[in-house]
Amino acid sequence: MSGVFSSAAPATRRARKRRLRRYGWNVVGLLLFVILVFPVYWMVTTSLKPDSEIIGATPTWFPFHPTIRHYRDAIARPYFWEDVKNSLVVVLASVLISMVLAFLAAVALAKYRFSGRKLFILLMIGILMLPQVGLIIPLYVVLARYHLTNTLNGVILTYFTFVLPFAVWTLRGFILGIPKELEEAAMVDGSSRLGAFVRILLPLVAPGLVATSVFAFVTTWNEYIFASVILSDQSNQTVTVWLSYFYGTSRNTDWGALMAASTLTAIPVVVFFLLVQRRIAFGLTAGSVKG
Incomplete structure (x- = not known):
């Protein structure tokens, strides 16, 4: 015992x-x-x-007399709705085009062997390692040469420089984690290569596309530096640049309207995240199976 x-x-x-x-x-x-x-x-x-x-000397941790006046003031500011529309156009175009191009490039890198493949992967990794701020001047010079400054198309092309490499790299790792025997079995059963691609590969890679699109959406929606440099007309700017006009000197900053505008700016990201959150966790973990 x-x-x-x-x-x-x-x-x-x-x-x-x-x-x-x-x-x-x-x-x-x-x-x-x-x-x-x-x-x-x-x-x-x-x-x-x-x-x-x-502005009280003693901070209040909870609004005892809540008001929505700051939200009305923020929405009433000039160019709010125009800049929200511009942001939606830029973000949706950047995300949709990037996902299509990145998916095709990822399939090519993961499924096929061609000359220059390894060099392409190394160049893509090198682009990801470059600081985005260092690309502003050369990108602006190129856009100015083709008269794309102060245009939404110029901003969309600029966003491709950091969204596409990450999307290609992430989707490639996800596709590598899908057994090729699944496509081969579908082709043995009589399906064409295109049919196996649509019926087998595309549904399996959908969570990876969702997870990557979340990154692209959040990054492009919150981006400020490129948009502020390329776009000079206030009616043609994005909502993050519009938000920067709230901040003045320490004596005349309308902190209530600034916080209300910041909350309004964050709402689209939260809504998009809630719509696709079921597929995010699986897509992020599955995309990191193989590099």
């Missing part, structure tokens, strides 16, 4: 240590969650506070 109790004691201690370790990681995760969510919470609550609570 003494041997049984002596062997059970270490097992109990190990179980207790595992529980403590799990609780510790849960606390760390909760703290990280609070740190990440707090700026968003502060932005939304500030947009609902009256000016007296925003």
